[in-house]
Amino acid sequence: MTAIISLLVIITLSILVTRIGTIALIHTGLSKEAAKFQARSAYLGVGFTTKESELVVNDPVRRKILTVLIFLGNAGIITTISSVIFSFISIEESGFFSTEIIVLFSGLLLLIALSRSRFIDRKLSSLIDKALSRYTYLEVKDYYSLLHLDEDYRVSEIKVKKADWLTDKTLQKLELDAEGVRVLGIRRLNGKYIGAPKGKTEIKEGDLIILYGKTESIQSLENRKEGSSGDMEHNNAVTEQKRREQQEQEE
Template sequence: MYALVSLILIISLSMLIVRVGTVALTMTGLSEEVASFQSLSAYSGAGFTTEEAEVTTAYPARRMVVKTLIRLGSVGLVTSIATLILSFTDPTTRLRRLVILLAAALVLAALSRSRTFNELLTPLIRRTLDRTATFELRDYVGLLNLDREYCVADFEVDADSWLANERLADLELRSTEGIDVLGIRREDGTYLGAPSGEHEVTPGDTVIAYGQRERLEELADRPASDTDAHQDAKAAHRRLLALERRLDPERQPVRPD
């Protein structure tokens, strides 16, 4: 029975620590999905060497969180707790301690899944991260509505793509379709951040863009011969702008590309 209780407490405490790490990494701009995976990877010491892991450790604030998770996973904290539980041999207090441990395990499990706990925890984590962060901490998932209909996507431009061999200014993606091109990665590895309207999209380029998920998926597969798709996208964007203006009459018109 004691072994079972120790296992429950170990799992619950691990879940709580990983959840705290996830909240901290999310606040540095990572999506919750990536933050959760990297938090679990660091805590467990699994050592997944992925591109996401390189991004996670690219900033001081994120490195601090990852180092803390690695230390907590390696110092034997969980093992020490398990040993303490298994050392309860006094029969006069065994039942009382068993009840306390079960209650603690249930509380830890509940906290690891509680949104209210996350909301209370976030300000504390923010104050800690502010001491080491070299950039303003934001929840970019919420800021960019990435958990809704908007997303950031990257896709390769084929020779027969509607985007190929066109200047961004001529494509008018931002003003007519509501799509922002955040960057262009050339085939030779050159990266153009926040490209201007004078930059041309060439076959082999990888375009990084922000917009509505459905619109980005359509744009990525749009062939050069499909001129109607652009007109349909423009019409859909006009309807969206009309709806937003009804909701916000003070909304300013979109600047040209």
């Protein structure tokens, strides 16, 4: 029974550690889903090669968070394996229809239910926020909530190609604001970064532009090609944005 209880405690601590890591990464500017994936990947030591991993590795604060998660994950996995072995030895000795097996499965079901509870998630997030603010030097700002990224808004990067509608046009001519899309920054091919670019800034082939707006608006912009069809899509997007704004005012 001791081995089974130890196993449940270790799993609980693992969930808590990855949750703390997720919230810490969110506070550094990662989206909720990206932060969750990176935290779990680091804790389990499974490796990650997504686009967000470059942002994590290049940031000293995020790198420090993942280093701690990797260290705790190595210790946690070894302990978990030991507990699993002892748990199965205990179950084998007492039989598969014993108190031990009932406690094990009941505990696992309870942990799954708690991990999916939105109420528990909100309370736990609040406690972790306060702890991070009080006991760490991490700048506790939840950019995910600040930018309303859970309400169909997103921050996204687009690589500008030669045949794209965006290519060789100034921001003033593109009028992306009228579509409800904001250009936060542009990274040129030579590595130069332009933050909060103005209307006379020209989008060039090979640029990596950072956008903020509705998911569907950014996806439409990413797939838009040059020519009359692209201009028509832009006009339709502007009309849709006006309708959206009018609806928001009426509400």
